Amino acid sequence: MNPVAETSTMETIQTTRSLTLVQAVTDALGTMLAEDDRVMLLGEDIGKNGGVFRATEGLQEKFGEDRVIDTPLSEAGIVGSSVGLAVNGMIPIVEIQFLGFVYPAYEQIATHVTRVRMRTMSKYTVPMVIRAPYGAGVRAPEIHSDSPESLFTHMPGIKVVCPSSPADAKGLLIAAIKDPDPVLFMEPMRLYRAVREEVPEGMYEVEIGKGKKVTEGDDVTVITWGAMVPVAKKAVEKAKAKGIQCDFIDMRTLFPLDRDIIAESVQKTGRVVVVHESHETTGVGNDILSIINKTSFLYMKAPIEKVTGFDVPVPFFALEDEYLPTPKRVEEAIEKVYTF
Amino acid sequence: MNPVAETSTMETIQTTRSLTLVQAVTDALGTMLAEDDRVMLLGEDIGKNGGVFRATEGLQEKFGEDRVIDTPLSEAGIVGSSVGLAVNGMIPIVEIQFLGFVYPAYEQIATHVTRVRMRTMSKYTVPMVIRAPYGAGVRAPEIHSDSPESLFTHMPGIKVVCPSSPADAKGLLIAAIKDPDPVLFMEPMRLYRAVREEVPEGMYEVEIGKGKKVTEGDDVTVITWGAMVPVAKKAVEKAKAKGIQCDFIDMRTLFPLDRDIIAESVQKTGRVVVVHESHETTGVGNDILSIINKTSFLYMKAPIEKVTGFDVPVPFFALEDEYLPTPKRVEEAIEKVYTF
Amino acid sequence: MEELYPITQYVNEEGKFTDDSIKEEITAELVHSFYYNMLRIRTFDRKAKSLQRQGRLGTYALFEGQEAAQVGSALSLKKDDWVFPTYRDHGAILTFGANMPKVLLYWNGRAEGNLHPDRNIFPPAVPIATQLPHAAGAAWADKRKGNKNVSIAYFGDGATSEGDFHEGMNFASVFKLPVVFFNQNNGYAISMPIEKQMNSKTIAQKSVAYGMPGIRIDGNDIFAVYFETKKAFDRARNGDGPTLIEAVTQRFGAHTTADDPTKYRDQYEVDSTRDQLDPLLRLERFMKEQKYWDGKWEQEISTQINKEIEEAIVEMENFPKANVEDLFDHVFAEMPWPLREQKEQYLQSVRRDQ
Amino acid sequence: MEELYPITQYVNEEGKFTDDSIKEEITAELVHSFYYNMLRIRTFDRKAKSLQRQGRLGTYALFEGQEAAQVGSALSLKKDDWVFPTYRDHGAILTFGANMPKVLLYWNGRAEGNLHPDRNIFPPAVPIATQLPHAAGAAWADKRKGNKNVSIAYFGDGATSEGDFHEGMNFASVFKLPVVFFNQNNGYAISMPIEKQMNSKTIAQKSVAYGMPGIRIDGNDIFAVYFETKKAFDRARNGDGPTLIEAVTQRFGAHTTADDPTKYRDQYEVDSTRDQLDPLLRLERFMKEQKYWDGKWEQEISTQINKEIEEAIVEMENFPKANVEDLFDHVFAEMPWPLREQKEQYLQSVRRDQ
C-alpha cells in the first residue's frame, strides 16, 4: 500500500503532499517535463485552459508553449504527429479529452503507434503516452463515458494502465512516460477528485504490470481496477461484515496483466469475482478468466462471477447508474461464488 | 451441413451451382440488389473494377452506378455517409477493401453505426452491412492481414458474422442484409477461392447466431471459425486417426455466440480447444471461455486450450505462417486436453 | 483569401441596411418571425442555464450570441428536410420544430430527448464533426428517392480540424448531394481561438478544396443568414449540389455550464462588445429604424414564450422516470441472449429489494 | 481554380524549354544525375516486376511513368532529412539513399526491408494518408531541435480523400512545420480516376484550405519537379513552413502486380500516349537537344545499373531466412509475459520436430 516501498528511484523522495488523483497526474507531468526536455504535452485545451479537468493546470505557463501545446481539434492529427515526434526523438504525452473520443485516432494507434517498433525491428520506437479520463458516473453528456480498454489490450504493442489512487497515478504515469514503448494511461474521471492521499514529492515509479493487494482474505478473490475499486471495496466490506474474507486486488495494469498476483490469490481462494465497468463481452474480465483457466484450473471451487457494464452502449446519464456495477451487484456475486 | 435445410424462405430454391466463397458473396449481393431497391453497395474499386477480389464483379453493370458506387478513398466517409443513407431509408452494404483498413472508420462504427438505435430509442436504425476480407496467409503486403473481430464483438450494437463455406457465406450474407441492425461480415480472404461447394440459387438465409457442427465426437470439443476451419479440420482428422473423436464446431457468428451449441458439446466432452487467428489477449476465444465458465463449470475435465494468433502484430508475410495457428499446433492442443 | 470571401452583410450593427438588394423580399411577417424565434430561443437558453444552476438540468451547452445564425438558417427549412445539429444547436432545432420538453430532457440525460415528432432531427453530434458524413448520406438518400428535400449539417469552427469534416465535404461534392454545411464560426473551440485552430483566414475558403461554393456571412445579421442559407437550399433542391456557409458569430457565454471562460479569454472584452454584436439587439434596432417595432407585440410574445417554456419545464419534470428496461431494449431489434440474460438477471437483482 | 494553379513546366514533351529562367542553374552534372537516377529506378522497377512474375518477389507496386516525380523530389534532400514514402515510392527512397537489397526484401515480406542504414526513411505508408501527420510530427521535432532538416511526405491523388491528409496538412500549417507534402497525381487510385475521387479540378488548390502555398507542376518534367521541390525545401529550412506540391504524372502500368488495369481503363490509350509522356524519354530528348547526350556514357551507366541490381538481387536472395524469434522480439523493448510464454511454447513445439 505504500508507494514509496515500490519506488525504484528513491533518493529524491523525502516528503509527501496530500493530492487528489488529478493533482497527482499534474504532479507527474510537471515532474517529467522538468526532468526531460524531450517530453512534450499535446492535446485539446490543455494549455491556457489547463485541460477540461485541469490535469495540465499551470504547466504551459511553467514550461512554455513549445512544450505544452494546445492542438487543433484533431485526434488523428495529434496522435499521428506524435508518432513523427516520437521517432524523431521526442517523448509526446497526448491528452485525449475523453477516452471515448479516441476512436478517430484508432487507426493511428492500431497501425502505427503499436507497430512502428515491429515494422522497423526496433530501429524506430514510439515512447508515447496517451492519457485520457474514462468512464461513467459523473452525469456527463452522452458519449463522454466509455471505457474501451479492450480495444487496446487486444492490439499488441501498447501497454494499458489504469490507476485508482493518487499515489499510484503519479508513480504509474512517471513509469509510463519513462517506458520505451507506448502506454495508454486511463484516468478514472469519477475518482479525479473523489479521494485525497499522501503522494510522495519528486520522482518515483510504480512498476507497470504489477497489481496491488488492497485487502487480504482467504475466501473469495475480488479483482478490479480504476473507478470500480471503491465500488468493489464497499462490497468487500459488506461481505466481511457477513464473515466472508476477500482477497481484493486492484489490477492497475490491464496489459500485461499481473498473472502472478491473480494465480497466487485464486489458488488460495478457489472463488473469484471480477468487476469491471466496460461491457462484458470481449471485456478484459475474460482475459482474467483465461489466466485462471491456464494457471489454476484444478483449484477452482466455483464458476467465476463477473460483474460488469452490460453489453449495451454506455447510456445517457439518467440510466448510467443502472449500467454501472454497484456494490450490491458485487456483493451478490461474492455471495454467489462463496456459497456455490 | 446442408444449407437448404436451414433456409427460411425455401420456395425459390430449386437448383444449386458450384461456387467459390467469393462467388457466393457476389451471388448474395446480386440476389439482394435485385430483391430490394433500397440496397446500395458502396466501396473503393467495387464498380468498374468489380472489387479488388472481384466480389462485386458485374454488379455495377447490372444494377447501375447509383446502386453500386465507386466511392472516394475514405473509409470514415463511406461508413459515415452510409449512416445517413440508412436512417433515411436505404440499406447500405459497405465494402472495406481489407478489414485492417476499417480503423479510420472505427469512430463512425463505434459511436454511430452501433448507437443510433439506442440514442433514438429505435426511432432511427442502421440496417447496414460492413463486409470485408480479413486474415493472413495469402502473402499479402503488410497490414493487409488483420483479424480484428474483437473490436466489434466488444462494441454493443453490431453483430459479427464469419462464414467458412460458400453456401454459408451466401445464406449468412443475405441474412445480414435483411437484418434490421448492423452486421460486420468478415470474409476469409484465404478461403475466397480455396473451396467450391454447391450453393443454392436464389434467396435463402442461414440464421445469424447459430454455429454448425462439422463433425461429431465425444472426446474433445474443437471450436473455430472462418479461415481457421480448414486448419483445425486437418488437426481433427489427424486426431481421429489417433483415436480421438472431436466434436468440431464452426461458430459462424462471433456476436452473439451460439451458447447452446457450445454448452451442449462441452458438457459432453469436458475438454475444449478453441482456435482463432486473432491475437490471444482479449480475443473472442476468451468469450468462449466465459460461456463455458458460466454454463459448464462442473463438466470440465481439463483446462481449455487456445491456439491463436500470437500477441504480436500480424507480421510481414515472410513470418505469417509462423504467426498463424497450424494444424500441428491444434493437434498438440487436442492431445494436451485429451491426455490431461 | 479574405478578399475572395468577403463577409456578406445586409444589415449592420446599427440596424441599418448596408445592402438593400433584399429589401423587396422583406415582409413584416418575416421580420416578426425572426424576432419571435430569436427571442424564444434566447429566453429558452437563459432559462436552461438557470435550471442547470439549480441542479434541475445536467451540464448544458449555451448558444447565446448565436441566435441569428441558428434561427436564420433553420427558418427556410421545409418540414421533411433533415437536420444534423451539434450539442449547441437546439436553438436551430427548436426553430425547425423540435419538441421543447424533449430538448430539456436531452439535457437531463434522457434518450427520449432525441424523439422529436414529425421532424427529421438526428441526435446532436457529440463526437465533433461526425455529422457531416451523416448529412451527406441522408441527402444522398433523398437524391436517390428523387424528392426535393435537403439536409443541413451544423458544426463549429473547431470541427473543421477533424477528418470527418473533410471526408463529408468531399463526399457531398463528388456526389453533388443536396446538403448545406452550415458553420457557426463562434471564434472558439472551448478555449481554442480560431487563429490557433487553423492557418486559413476564413473557413469559407476551405470550400475551394472541394470545388464547392463557399459563402462567408455576418452570422449576427439574420438577414444575411436567412437569405444566403435560403439560396443554398434552393441550389441544393435544384440539383446544384452542396454549399459551405461560414456564419461569423460569437459565443457570449461559456462553452458549457462546466466551462470557465475566464481561464482563456478576456470575458470583459466579450461583455463590453456584446451590446454592439448582439444579434437580437441588432434586429431590434433594425425594426425600430424600419418601423416594424411594436412594444405591445413584443410584450405579448415575451409572455407567450415564457409560458411555453414554463410549461415545457413542467412537462420535462413530470416526465416518467427513466425505465431500466430501456437500457437493454434499444440496442438491437431483437435482444441477443447476452443482453436478454443480463437484463433478466439485473431486473431480478433490483426486484429482490422491492 | 485551374487558372490559379497553372502547371509549372520548364521543359516540354519534345525536350524543349518552355521557360528557360532556370537555364543558369542547369549543369551537366545535374542533368546527368537526373538521367542516371531515373534510368536506375526504371531498370529496378522493371526488374522487380519480372522477379514477381517469376515468383521471386511478392506482390509489387510499380511506379513506371513516375520517375521524374520521384527522382526530382528526392534529389535535393539532405542526408539528415526525413522521408515518409508510400508503397510506390521506392524510386524516391532509392534516389535518397535507401539500400537496394533492403527494398527488395521489403517486397519479399521482410521487416528487414525497412532498415536502410544512415537514412531517415520511415516504413512505407500502407494505410493510405497516414504518413502525412507523421511527416508533420518529424518536422516538428526538427523544428524544436532547431536544426534545418525537412521532412517530405509522398502520397497519391487518392490519399487526398482521407481524413489523415486533412489533419496532417492542418497541423503542418498551424505549427508552420518544415515539411513538404509531395503529391504524385498519377490520375488513378487503383481503378478510381481522379475525376471521381474529388470534385476539385486540382489537388494544388486544396492548399487554400490551410493557408499554405500550393504548387502544381508537370510531374514528368524533372526540371519542374527538381526546382520547385527545392524551393519548397528552402522555404521549409528557412522557417517559412510547409508547401503542398501536386506533380501531375501517370502510372503506366497496373496498380500492383495483383491488379488488372484493363478492367477499368483503356490500356491502349495509355500505351499509345506513353511515348509522348514518358519522363525519361523527355529528358533524353532534352539532353540530345542541349548536347548533354553521350551514348557511350549511357551504355556505361546502364551496365553499371544492371550490375548493381543483379548484385542486389543476389544479396536479397542470399539473405538469411526470416527468424521466428523476430516475430516476438520487436513488439516491446522488453517482452511482457504473454509474448514470452507464447514464444517459448511455440519454439518448443517447433523444435520438437527437429
Ligand SMILES: Cc1ncc(C[n+]2csc(CCOP(=O)(O)OP(=O)(O)O)c2C)c(N)n1
Ligand atoms: C472527437 C471529439 N473530440 C473532442 C471533443 C470535446 N469537445 C467538445 S466541444 C469541443 C469544441 C468544439 O468547438 P467548435 O467545433 O468550434 O464548436 P462550438 O463548441 O464552438 O460550438 C471539444 C473539443 C468531442 N466532443 N469530440
Ligand SMILES: Cc1ncc(C[n+]2csc(CCOP(=O)(O)OP(=O)(O)O)c2C)c(N)n1
Ligand atoms: C486506409 C486504406 N484504405 C484502402 C487501402 C487500399 N488501397 C491501397 S492503394 C489504394 C489506392 C491509392 O491511390 P493513390 O493515393 O492515388 O496512390 P497510388 O496508388 O496511385 O500511388 C487503395 C485504395 C489502403 N491501403 N488503405
Ligand SMILES: [Mg+2]
Ligand atoms: Mg466554436
Ligand SMILES: [Mg+2]
Ligand atoms: Mg494515384
